[in-house]
Amino acid sequence: MASQANIQELEKTASQVRRDILRMVHAVNSGHPGGSLGCTDFFVALYFHILKHNVDFNMDAKNEDLFFLSNGHISPVWYSVLARSGYFETSELNTFRKIDSRLQGHPTPEENLPGIRIASGSLGQGLSAALGAAQTKKLNNEDNLVYVLMGDGELQEGQIWEAAMYGAHHKVDNVIATVDYNGQQIDGPISEVMDLKDLRAKWLAFGWEVIESNGNDMKEIVKSLEHAKSLTGKGKPVLNLMKTEMGFGVDFMVGTHTWHGVAPNDEQLTDALSQLEETLRDY
Amino acid sequence: MAETKFTFTEKKDTRSGFGDGLLEAGRKNDQVVGLCADLIGSLKMGAFQKEFPDRFFQTGIAEANMMGLAAGMTIGGKIPFTGTFANFSTGRVYDQIRQSIAYSEKNVKICASHAGVTLGEDGATHQILEDIGMMRMLPNMTVINPCDYNQTKAATLAISEFEGPVYLRFGRPKVPVFTADDQKFEIGKAINMIEGSDVTIFATGHLVWEAIEAEAILREKGISVELINIHTIKPLDEEAILKSVAKTGCVVTAEEHQRNGGLGDAVAQVLAQNNPAPQEFVAVNDQFGESGKPEELMKKYGLDADHIVAAVEKVLKRK
Numbered sequence: 001m002a003s004q005a006n007i008q009e010l011e012k013t014a015s016q017v018r019r020d021i022l023r024m025v026h027a028v029n030s031g032h033p034g035g036s037l038g039c040t041d042f043f044v045a046l047y048f049h050i051l052k053h054n055v056d057f058n059m060d061a062k063n064e065d066l067f068f069l070s071n072g073h074i075s076p077v078w079y080s081v082l083a084r085s086g087y088f089e090t091s092e093l094n095t096f097r098k099i100d101s102r103l104q105g106h107p108t109p110e111e112n113l114p115g116i117r118i119a120s121g122s123l124g125q126g127l128s129a130a131l132g133a134a135q136t137k138k139l140n141n142e143d144n145l146v147y148v149l150m151g152d153g154e155l156q157e158g159q160i161w162e163a164a165m166y167g168a169h170h171k172v173d174n175v176i177a178t179v180d181y182n183g184q185q186i187d188g189p190i191s192e193v194m195d196l197k198d199l200r201a202k203w204l205a206f207g208w209e210v211i212e213s214n215g216n217d218m219k220e221i222v223k224s225l226e227h228a229k230s231l232t233g234k235g236k237p238v239l240n241l242m243k244t245e246m247g248f249g250v251d252f253m254v255g256t257h258t259w260h261g262v263a264p265n266d267e268q269l270t271d272a273l274s275q276l277e278e279t280l281r282d283y
Numbered sequence: 284m285a286e287t288k289f290t291f292t293e294k295k296d297t298r299s300g301f302g303d304g305l306l307e308a309g310r311k312n313d314q315v316v317g318l319c320a321d322l323i324g325s326l327k328m329g330a331f332q333k334e335f336p337d338r339f340f341q342t343g344i345a346e347a348n349m350m351g352l353a354a355g356m357t358i359g360g361k362i363p364f365t366g367t368f369a370n371f372s373t374g375r376v377y378d379q380i381r382q383s384i385a386y387s388e389k390n391v392k393i394c395a396s397h398a399g400v401t402l403g404e405d406g407a408t409h410q411i412l413e414d415i416g417m418m419r420m421l422p423n424m425t426v427i428n429p430c431d432y433n434q435t436k437a438a439t440l441a442i443s444e445f446e447g448p449v450y451l452r453f454g455r456p457k458v459p460v461f462t463a464d465d466q467k468f469e470i471g472k473a474i475n476m477i478e479g480s481d482v483t484i485f486a487t488g489h490l491v492w493e494a495i496e497a498e499a500i501l502r503e504k505g506i507s508v509e510l511i512n513i514h515t516i517k518p519l520d521e522e523a524i525l526k527s528v529a530k531t532g533c534v535v536t537a538e539e540h541q542r543n544g545g546l547g548d549a550v551a552q553v554l555a556q557n558n559p560a561p562q563e564f565v566a567v568n569d570q571f572g573e574s575g576k577p578e579e580l581m582k583k584y585g586l587d588a589d590h591i592v593a594a595v596e597k598v599l600k601r602k
Contacts, residue, residue: 110388117358122378133358139338163352
């Protein structure tokens with residue numbers, strides 16, 4: 001269990017990561033700040049507290065936990081957290097989305113960026129990869145866990161449900177899949193674009209263990225991920241339905257799909273950064 | 284008709300070559316795992332499943348997930364072989380292969396049976412004739428289309444020892460077994476089957492046997508045919524192609540695939556850049572197939588030995 005001091009440290013890191021995200025997308029006037037900000041607390045909790053991982057990157061990750069990002073468009077938060085964890089220099093965040101960069105718009109191992117094991121961007125594919133990697137862990141007699149994050153809009157892809165069926169049928173119980181349940185997608189609220197209806201009931205019906213959590217409260221996130229860990233190894237994969245708000249941490253970005261794929265201008269950046277403490281020095 | 288330069292004592296399906304090759308690969312390397320989307324019998328994966336139940340994964344009728352699973356399984360060192368029909372191994376899951384396997388440089392072996400019109404009675408929905416084109420367009424992808432049981436078995440073993448994404452294409456019907464059972468399969472290395480001087484036939488897959496029969500017919504007509512088996516369409520053995528065409532000066536390509544995007548296009552590209560030469564294409568001409576017996580379809584869609592003979596006679600006039 002994380003102490004109060006730990007939680008405060010994680011919150012400070014999250015503030016810095018949010019600054020990184022905003023500065024990265026602003027610098028190239030492109031990228032996806034909304035989902036990145038909404039999932040910042042989750043990423044920080046995962047990489048700085050939950051995940052057993054080695055920043056000396058090895059593709060095969062023997063005896064390490066694994067993380068897959070299925071909704072690859074929120075790459076800014078992942079890149080920031082990887083850099084802040086020590087996978088590569090934070091100065092490299094300056095290259096995001098620029099020519100010759102390892103920090104592609106959507107993540108890929110092709111550029112050999114430490115921390116990335118599979119490409120994502122075209123939606124719906126990450127859960128399958130996570131289940132495959134988890135089965136390899138079992139075949140290799142490793143007791144490490146495999147984490148994956150998906151967007152909620154992404155659950156409209158059919159492959160997700162193929163994977164959901166497979167995970168339960170094959171009892172891939174070393175996987176913790178989290179859904180970023182922010183209720184928004186590019187064209188508007190999910191309820192209007194293509195309603196997901198009762199997600200909890202859907203995952204339960206597919207045979208998963210389901211927990212619900214608040215993804216914008218550090219203490220809650222840590223608690224829910226530790227709870228999720230306690231549910232692994234019992235014959236069912238675990239689904240963490242994590243409520244977040246898109247754009248969380250910046251008052252004029254929060255709770256709307258407007259900032260899904262739009263970068264702030266100079267003035268908006270100044271306003272946004274004034275709301276987020278620089279805790280670890282800007283890159 | 285003159286005797287063919289290769290003979291056979293039995294007919295076997297290339298998919299059985301895959302199944303037997305997979306079993307042997309599994310015995311040689313415990314990192315080899317199998318995945319199948321509800322076609323274990325058709326893909327001849329039953330023996331592997333029986334001997335290695337812990338290393339075999341039934342995915343159900345869900346090919347997109349199967350490709351993603353396979354990509355994920357490589358992380359930690361497994362060598363996944365996916366099995367389903369060629370149609371469902373390519374067109375149905377193109378984006379999964381593109382992003383999770385090819386772009387991600389994953390060591391997945393996509394093994395595809397029932398390719399082409401020789402699938403037969405099931406008809407055009409299942410007779411994919413575009414798969415070679417789709418797969419050879421993908422960066423990082425190796426594309427292999429062996430010609431008989433022995434070569435398919437050898438290819439299956441070879442790709443288990445090769446690092447990188449591979450598309451291995453084979454078929455349903457029983458066809459002559461005419462290559463050596465102890466052959467070593469070299470990825471990317473064309474095989475000069477018959478030496479000749481008037482024309483080069485570059486053939487792949489089931490069309491290699493048809494080309495062997497065509498050569499016998501043409502020999503009787505006094506035409507000297509060089510026959511090269513292009514089992515690896517990507518990377519293409521450009522050196523072997525250019526060397527042969529420098530000698531013969533004209534080309535016929537033969538494949539159970541659309542003219543667009545297949546072996547013929549690949550060879551034409553090499554020749555256009557290096558040594559332009561008259562070329563005729565024995566391939567399906569921008570059509571879908573239909574139900575029928577394999578040999579009926581080969582004839583109707585212009586893929587049998589007689590059509591290769593006609594193509595050779597035509598190209599010789601253009602020399």
